[in-house]
Amino acid sequence: MASPDRPQQPDARSAAAAAAGAGEGAGDAVVPTPLPPTERFAARTAGMTASEIRALFAVASRPEVVSLAGGMPNLAALPLGSLSAEVAELIDDDGLSALQYGSAQGVPVLREQICEVMREEGVEGDPNDVVVTVGSQMALDLLTRIFVDPGDVVLAEGPSYVGALGSFAAYQARVVHVAMDEHGLVPERLQEALETLAGQGITPKFLYTIPNFHNPAGVTLAHERRPRILEICRRYGVMVIEDNPYGMLGFDGQVHPALRSYDADVIYLGSFSKTFASGLRVGWALVPPLVRDRLVLAAESATLCPPTFTQMMVSRYLAHHDWRSMIKTFAENYRERRDAMLAALETYLPEGCSWTVPDGGFFVWLTVPEGVDTKAMLPRAVTARVAYASGTGFYADGFGSRQLRLSFCYPTPERITEGVRRLAAVLEAELDVVRTFGSSARRELNRGPQGPRPDSI
Template structure:
C-alpha cells in the first residue's frame, strides 16, 4: 500500500503555505531576465577575498574551535562585541541578553514558537515582510495589518486593531515592525511615531519586535533612535543580522531581549538546531573585531546609494507621471503605486516577465483581501548597475502602452 502522507502530517503543518512571491523566483533566475524581485545583496559586493583570508586564518589559529559545536546562545566573544555595538547606538544591552541566531529570520521563528498560540492575533505593518507573516502563520498566528503612511505605522490604525481584537476576546501579544527602510515599502518610522507606538504598546502590554536588517545601510541623513534605545520597560525585542552588511551565506544574526524571554529562546533553540554555525560566528567576530565589517558597510552605502539613484533616475525618465514611487533613504526597496485603471500588479508582473523583467507584486505583502493589488516592490540591490536602466526602460514602454490603450478606450466611449 502506498504511503498516505496526508494522514501523517501534523495538524500544525496545515498553516504552512508557500509564499506568493517565491513561485516567481524560478522565472526570475533565467539569465535573460532582469530581476528587481529578490531582496538580495549584490553578488558583486561580496568580500570573497577577505572572507577567504579570514577562513584561512581561523583554520590555522582556531580550526578545532571553529569546526566544533558552540553553546546554544552563541560565542561570548561575538555576543560581547554585538552588545558593545548596540550600547554605542544607545540601545542598552549586555551579552547575557543576546542569543546568536541563524539570521534574524530564526529570531522571528523562535519568537513565534515562544509567544504564539493557535489563533493569536499578531500585529504587523500593512504591507509587511512576507518572511515574518509566514512564520507567524506557520505557528497558528493571525497577522493583523496596521496601516502605514510615510512616517510609519499609523497609531490610530493600531488602536483600532487592538480594540477590535479585544472586542473579539483576543489580546495581541506583539507588534512586528521593520522600523528602518522597511521591507517592502522602504519607509522609515519617524521618531515621534516610535514614541506613540511605544506608548500604545505600554498601555496594552504588547511586545514590540524590532527587526532591523537594513538600518546600517543609510544613504543620507540619520535614522531615528531605535525602539530598543527608547524602551524603558523591557518591552522591545531587537533582531539584527550580518546578512546585509557582510554576507547572508554565513547565516548569522542575533536577538537582544529581556531576560525572561531570552531564557525561553535558548531552550527553544536547543531543540531546533542546537546552535548556530561556529564557523559563521567566528568569521563574523573576526571580521568585526578587525574593523572590516564597519569599513565594508561604509563601502556598501556608497555602492547601494548609486544603484538606488540609477533606478530612481530611470523611473523619473521612463515611467508615466501617473505612477507614484518613493525615494528611500536607505535599504534595498522602492515601493511603486500604479493607477487604478492599470491591470493588477500581479497581471503587470506576468506582462513584465514576457518582456524579461521581474518585480514583486504587492498582494504578496498584504494582510488584507484587496491590499497591494495596484502596488509593487522594486529592489535595486541585486541587479547590476548597467541592467537597471535597461529593465526600467522596458517597463516604461510597457506601462505607456497600457496608458495608450486606456486612452483609446476612453475616446471610444466618448
C-alpha cells in the same frame, strides 16, 4: 524447505487474503487503508505556502531578465582576498573549536561584539541577553513559536516582510495589518486597531515592525512617532518585536535610534546578512532574560546550536576589519543604485504611478493606476524580461494588487534603468487595455478580482 520447529511465514498474497477475510468472524479487526502522506500533515501546515518572491528566483536568475524582485545584497565590495586569509587562519588557529558543536545561545565573544554593533543605534544590551540564530529569520520564527497559539492575533504593518508573514501563517496566527504612510507606521491607525480588538476581548501577542528602511515599503518611521507607538503598545499590553536588518544602511549617514533604545522591553532582531555576508546566515535576538531562556530552549530543539564556524568567521571580521567603513561603502553603492531607480521611474513610468523615496535600505514601493493588477501582470513582465515582486505577497489578507516592490540593491545602475524601462512598457500595455475596455475587462482577462482597497503608502 521450512524448519520443522518454525512455522512457515505466509507470502504477501496469502497475508493479503488473510487480512481480507479477517472481518468474517465476530470481533475480528479490520486492517485500515494506509493514509497518503498529504493526509498525515499537521493542520498547521495548511498555512505553509510558497513565497511569491522565492517562486520568482528561478525565472529572475536568467541572465536575460532584469530582476528587480529579490532583496539580494550586493557583496562586490567585500575584501575577498583578506577574507580568504581569515578563513585559513581560523582553521589554523581555532579549527578544532570552529568545527565543533557550540552553545545554543551562541559564541560568547560574538555576543559581546554584537552589543558593540547595537550601540551604533543607541541600544545598550547585555551579552547574556543576546541569542545568536541562523539569520534573524530563525529568531523571528522561534519567537513566533514560543508566543503564538493557533488563532492568536499579531499586528504587523501593511505591507509587511514576506518572511514574517510566512512564519505567522505557519503557526496559525491571525495577522491584523496597521496602515503606514510616508513616515512609517501611523500611531492613530495602531490605536484604532487596538481599540477594535479590545472591544472584541482580544489582546494581540505582539506588534512586529521594521522601523528603518522598511521591507517592502522603503519608508522610515519618523522619530517623533517612535515613543508614541511604544506608549500605545504599553497601554494595551502589547509586546513589540523590532526587526532591524537595514538600520545601518542609511544614505545620508544618519543612524536612526532603534525602538529598543527607548524601551528595554522591546525585542530587537538584528542580522549580519545586509552589513557583511548573507550566506553566513548569522543573526541575533536581544531579549529580556525571561524570554531568553525559552528562546534558547526553542533554538536547541530547532538546530541544537548555530554553526560555530560562521559565528567565529563573523567575529574575526568584526575584530580585524574596519566594518564601519565597509558598511559606509555598502550604503554608498546602494545609494547610487537608489538614485538610478528613482531617475528611471521619473523618466519612464506612465502617469498615475507613485512611489516611495527611501533614504536607506534596498526597496522602493510602487503604486500603479487603478485597473492594473500587479500579480496578474507579472507573467507579462517576465515575458518582457523584467521581474518584480507583486504587492499581494506582502499582505496576509489579499490586498496589495495595485502595488509592487522594486529592489535596487543588486543590479548595476545601468541594468536598473533598463529594467524600469521594460517595466514601463508593460505598464503602458496594461493601461491601454484598461483605457480601451475598462478595468472590468482587464479583471476578466486576469481571471481574478481587483484588490479591494488602495493602500496608505
